[in-house]
Amino acid sequence: MVSKRTEDMSSFIVMDVLERANEMERGGVSVIHLEVGEPDFDAPACIRDAVCRALDEGHTHYTHSLGLLELREAISRYYGKTYGVGVDPDQVLVTSGSSPAILMIFAALLEPGNQVILSDPHYACYPNFIRFVQGRPVTIPVSEEDGFQFKPEAIRSKLSADTRAILINSPSNPTGNLLSARRMKEIAAIAADSDDLYVVSDEIYHGLVYEGKAHSILEFTDRAFVVNGFSKQFAMTGLRLGYLIAPKAYLRPIQKCQQNFFISANSLVQKAGVAALSSAEKDVENMRNTYNKRRRYMIERLKALGFGITREPTGAFYVFANARHLSDDSYALAFDILENAHVGVAPGIDFGSNGEGYLRFSYANSLENITAGLDRVEKYLRSRDWPLEK
Ligand SMILES: Cc1ncc(COP(=O)(O)O)c(C=O)c1O
Numbered sequence: 001m002v003s004k005r006t007e008d009m010s011s012f013i014v015m016d017v018l019e020r021a022n023e024m025e026r027g028g029v030s031v032i033h034l035e036v037g038e039p040d041f042d043a044p045a046c047i048r049d050a051v052c053r054a055l056d057e058g059h060t061h062y063t064h065s066l067g068l069l070e071l072r073e074a075i076s077r078y079y080g081k082t083y084g085v086g087v088d089p090d091q092v093l094v095t096s097g098s099s100p101a102i103l104m105i106f107a108a109l110l111e112p113g114n115q116v117i118l119s120d121p122h123y124a125c126y127p128n129f130i131r132f133v134q135g136r137p138v139t140i141p142v143s144e145e146d147g148f149q150f151k152p153e154a155i156r157s158k159l160s161a162d163t164r165a166i167l168i169n170s171p172s173n174p175t176g177n178l179l180s181a182r183r184m185k186e187i188a189a190i191a192a193d194s195d196d197l198y199v200v201s202d203e204i205y206h207g208l209v210y211e212g213k214a215h216s217i218l219e220f221t222d223r224a225f226v227v228n229g230f231s232k233q234f235a236m237t238g239l240r241l242g243y244l245i246a247p248k249a250y251l252r253p254i255q256k257c258q259q260n261f262f263i264s265a266n267s268l269v270q271k272a273g274v275a276a277l278s279s280a281e282k283d284v285e286n287m288r289n290t291y292n293k294r295r296r297y298m299i300e301r302l303k304a305l306g307f308g309i310t311r312e313p314t315g316a317f318y319v320f321a322n323a324r325h326l327s328d329d330s331y332a333l334a335f336d337i338l339e340n341a342h343v344g345v346a347p348g349i350d351f352g353s354n355g356e357g358y359l360r361f362s363y364a365n366s367l368e369n370i371t372a373g374l375d376r377v378e379k380y381l382r383s384r385d386w387p388l389e390k
Helices: 013-026 045-056 069-083 098-109 126-132 152-158 181-193 248-261 267-279 281-304 330-341 367-383
Strands: 092-095 115-120 136-141 163-169 198-202 224-229 242-245 318-322 358-362
Touching (some): 013 330, 069 092, 069 242, 069 267, 092 248, 098 224, 098 242, 098 248, 152 181, 163 181, 281 318, 281 367, 330 367
Parallel strands (some): 115 136, 115 163, 163 198, 198 224
Antiparallel strands (some): 318 358
């Protein structure tokens, strides 16, 4: 029998959309992908070269379970330079993408029944990580009118003796919005007021911010775990490189998880991580400028098509558009758009029940494809006599 723990895990719906799109493509249909959450750029040349060089130099062995010291030092310098915070390399543990970092943090923090507070909508996989280690996700709806920001007072009202963590993600997937410094400070203060409460801050979209500034939680408190990685900012999704920064008391327990479950992250890719942090600044700036042009275009075009965007997203590469005037079943709507307009979009329900009625459009695709994709959506809406104005 399949274990209940895996049986109960929900699928990542956007992957279902992608798989159906791939099936259609195999049947000869051209699909435009605005559903996927990964950079369309290849990793910059300095990163690819570093992988090849590391291979030539024979870096084909296990590394230290915490990760190469060289990389942990580079991460520590990066946090110092970017946010003005002191991170000891011994607080850093390098992982194969940020996903194992999330899993191990919750494994180290939660006893069965402990709660983690998170916003709704949220990154689709979070509740599954929490449940997998027998924790309980406690969601707080955030509203479009408030820029999908977490309200500190709403967090306070959900605290209980079982609450062990508040999970934040700024810039956010799926909304593309940032948490203000003021609210982060207040959230940090909530953690500091309780005995055994931590902020877990997923900073994976840092570096992809077009207006305003992303703050690290470490600017406001040490009672925090940081999750970060190279997938998004450095376009390294397939290379699988991430890391966590943890309070020192938690490092050893998490290191034991890493040793047992994963041993170490990929040695070649860790070398590439050092190159990314030291030499890819210009490449990241170019990607960011390109994303920003697409962002501006996509927002204007979606608004003209009648989608609701109250607060324009300023980070990551997503627009979370209100489509309630079209349907209150985002799953059916996303698949209808896929089948009839041949455009992949992510249904809001994938990101929590409060995401129902929204569609997530990704601009991690060329301007040409975004334009063609939104032309198709326009044609689809017109063919159904659906209102183009809200
Ligand atoms: C908010 C967020 N966190 C974590 C991840 C996992 O990324 P990776 O494991 O590639 O580092 C993703 C991927 O889409 C994400 O959107």
